[in-house]
Amino acid sequence: MRHTLAVLVENNPGVLARVAGLFSRRGFNIDSLAVGRTERPDVSRMTIVVEGDDRVLEQVTKQLHKLVDVIKINDITPDEYVDRELVLIKVNCEPARRGEIMQVADVFRARIVDLGRKTVTVECTGNEGKINAFEESLRPYGIKELVRTGKIAMLRGNRSTSLDGKKDDE
Amino acid sequence: MKKSGAEILVQGLMDQGVDTIFGYPGGAVLPIYDALYDANIKHILTRHEQGAAHAADGYARASGKAGVCLATSGPGATNLVTGIANAYMDSVPMVAFTGQVAQALLGRDSFQEADITGITLPVTKHNYIVKDIRDLAMIIKEAFHIATTGRPGPVLVDIPRDISGGEVEYKDPGPVNLPGYRPVLEGTEEQLNKAAAAILASERPVIYAGGGVINSGAHEELKKLAELLVAPVTTTLMGLGGFPGDHPLFLGMLGMHGSRYANYAVCEADLIIAVGARFDDRVAGKFDRFAPGARIIHIDIDPAEIGKNVRADIAIVGDVRVVLNQLLPRLQAKLPGAWQEKIDLWKKEYPITYVENGRLKPQQVIREIYNVTGGKARITTEVGQHQMWAAHYYTFTRPRSFISSGGLGTMGYGFPAAIGVQVACPDEVVFDIAGDGSIQMNIQEMATAVNYNLPVNVAILNNGFLGMVRQWQELFYNRRYSYTELINPDFVKLAEAYGAVGLRVDKAADLKPALEQAVRTNRPVVLDFIIDREDNVLPMVPPGESLENMIG
Numbered sequence A: 001m002r003h004t005l006a007v008l009v010e011n012n013p014g015v016l017a018r019v020a021g022l023f024s025r026r027g028f029n030i031d032s033l034a035v036g037r038t039e040r041p042d043v044s045r046m047t048i049v050v051e052g053d054d055r056v057l058e059q060v061t062k063q064l065h066k067l068v069d070v071i072k073i074n075d076i077t078p079d080e081y082v083d084r085e086l087v088l089i090k091v092n093c094e095p096a097r098r099g100e101i102m103q104v105a106d107v108f109r110a111r112i113v114d115l116g117r118k119t120v121t122v123e124c125t126g127n128e129g130k131i132n133a134f135e136e137s138l139r140p141y142g143i144k145e146l147v148r149t150g151k152i153a154m155l156r157g158n159r160s161t162s163l164d165g166k167k168d169d170e
Numbered sequence B: 001m002k003k004s005g006a007e008i009l010v011q012g013l014m015d016q017g018v019d020t021i022f023g024y025p026g027g028a029v030l031p032i033y034d035a036l037y038d039a040n041i042k043h044i045l046t047r048h049e050q051g052a053a054h055a056a057d058g059y060a061r062a063s064g065k066a067g068v069c070l071a072t073s074g075p076g077a078t079n080l081v082t083g084i085a086n087a088y089m090d091s092v093p094m095v096a097f098t099g100q101v102a103q104a105l106l107g108r109d110s111f112q113e114a115d116i117t118g119i120t121l122p123v124t125k126h127n128y129i130v131k132d133i134r135d136l137a138m139i140i141k142e143a144f145h146i147a148t149t150g151r152p153g154p155v156l157v158d159i160p161r162d163i164s165g166g167e168v169e170y171k172d173p174g175p176v177n178l179p180g181y182r183p184v185l186e187g188t189e190e191q192l193n194k195a196a197a198a199i200l201a202s203e204r205p206v207i208y209a210g211g212g213v214i215n216s217g218a219h220e221e222l223k224k225l226a227e228l229l230v231a232p233v234t235t236t237l238m239g240l241g242g243f244p245g246d247h248p249l250f251l252g253m254l255g256m257h258g259s260r261y262a263n264y265a266v267c268e269a270d271l272i273i274a275v276g277a278r279f280d281d282r283v284a285g286k287f288d289r290f291a292p293g294a295r296i297i298h299i300d301i302d303p304a305e306i307g308k309n310v311r312a313d314i315a316i317v318g319d320v321r322v323v324l325n326q327l328l329p330r331l332q333a334k335l336p337g338a339w340q341e342k343i344d345l346w347k348k349e350y351p352i353t354y355v356e357n358g359r360l361k362p363q364q365v366i367r368e369i370y371n372v373t374g375g376k377a378r379i380t381t382e383v384g385q386h387q388m389w390a391a392h393y394y395t396f397t398r399p400r401s402f403i404s405s406g407g408l409g410t411m412g413y414g415f416p417a418a419i420g421v422q423v424a425c426p427d428e429v430v431f432d433i434a435g436d437g438s439i440q441m442n443i444q445e446m447a448t449a450v451n452y453n454l455p456v457n458v459a460i461l462n463n464g465f466l467g468m469v470r471q472w473q474e475l476f477y478n479r480r481y482s483y484t485e486l487i488n489p490d491f492v493k494l495a496e497a498y499g500a501v502g503l504r505v506d507k508a509a510d511l512k513p514a515l516e517q518a519v520r521t522n523r524p525v526v527l528d529f530i531i532d533r534e535d536n537v538l539p540m541v542p543p544g545e546s547l548e549n550m551i552g
């Protein structure tokens, strides 16, 4: 089963290497990892999607907790949350077929962000399922290049996994 | 007041109560050595940085305080790595300082540059590279805090030359504030009550104690627990001395080189109380067949140890000593019964013994060391057969008296560790029980022992083989002794060349006088015991087997 972890870490040099090293060393599989700043400049947030059964997940969480730079870990998998990925796709496209691609983009509420002589670059955000579907829809045109961020996620409603937030706050 | 980085380091060490450090100088630590020149801290110059790390480790294990080592950048730092990994595996509080090239040269493959924080990431509890001199005082304070609290472990602080050589207005760093580091010390009521109920309901309990008992100073509490429940106690290699070796409830070690009765007891127990132990594969054998009929209570300060290798039915996260003190009042005294009788029978039926055959027996040597030292010596060991014989035949009755490389199994550990132990315990008798292979891995530290007049005794159980490997070749590889026979130097002459005393013993009759002489001599002594060449450590659990399947 796949789990989504919201991990708050001190914004120290090397913290990404510590987390990544831990996963590879202990043989845990990372599906995706996204990291960036939060509302506090000294704290970064990692959203880690990890594959594994309960035992693996328990070890992942406990081993992560042992890192001094890791402040807080929440497994939000069973909760209501919003999750997003961003994808940029450069598709082969003769000028005459631009309209078609724009239609596909429209369906997914994606945006054209660049035009080349024989290519179109589109941007799309959404959850993983939507991004996968979008990618499939463009595949027949010939994808020249694709780049995807990892998933980021946030609990719905008043609850939060931020530093002072409680997952169970209502 | 302005202070240089090096002076801030010295100040930080003094503030932490550090009286001794073990180190080796070089270009990147010149400013630090300059500050040490007139500091009120004793510096022991080892002859190899690995020796410094192991000596700091031995010092820490004997004293319970953090051991401190220091090395220059590049090769100095990489030479520390085995010692740091060793301390990590055995949860030893240690702070290692390394010099680093100046920040302007970082990342350019500069002379003697090594990414030591990167290299030691997986073998330190935490590490730092200091990038701003204003952070230095706090980093030193945090390093000692992290190394010595919770589950102890090594912390490395890498100090670029421009930091140690730079200057800043010195400010006291104030209290440590690490939001991501809050070791849990107390067990929860709910878990304690569950554990107490399981203990009261059990008929065949076994206490399985590890190094956590020694780290947390819980030996008295452990003894109380065992006596209250009349529960037999088996320890790991790291736990030796955590429970009196001469106590009627003591079962010796469990696991691959455990006693038959300890392993049988674990296999037939209905309750295992694991106290500060981590179910290492050498201890537990096949994980899914460990103590098949037992419920398992696991008490440990490190939550990640719970359920890592072997399932825990009841887990109590906390400092072992604190938790035992919480648990004891919830229990009632039990009376001995059929279980204790059964165990006593096993003890009689399967004692750990050896057969005399006219040659000098390693077991005999260890036993005589025990007799001559009245069981009061601090024993360190190298790694191999001699280590297991030391564990079996020297009866350890107090914590911190058996000091050995358990988790990493580092040949070359025992001698420099003994130097650290002797520095920590200047008035005690210290023995390194060594193999003829292992001793040559850090033999250069003989110069250190002589230099500082540390009267460490080295007992080489000389079998002319890498004995433990030879034993496996004998038992599992059809006696094909591939590259395990040793052609050795003359250890007596070698000792003398270093300025130490060398003694050779090849028959039982000479054992006692030689050992008495060694203990009397106030200088480092090397005892070269020419022992039976092909003796084996038996019984043993073959690798990958469960504990009831012992051979020999």
Ligand SMILES: Cc1ncc(C[n+]2csc(CCOP(=O)(O)OP(=O)(O)O)c2C)c(N)n1
Pocket: B382, B383, B384, B385, B386, B387, B409, B410, B411, B412, B434, B435, B436, B437, B438, B439, B461, B463, B465, B466, B467, B468, B469
């Ligand atoms: C640094 C290191 N290298 C290799 C080994 C593998 N090893 C384990 S025991 C052993 C033999 C040790 O021989 P010796 O020190 O003579 O002790 P004996 O077993 O003969 O008592 C070896 C090579 C090790 N534990 N550590």
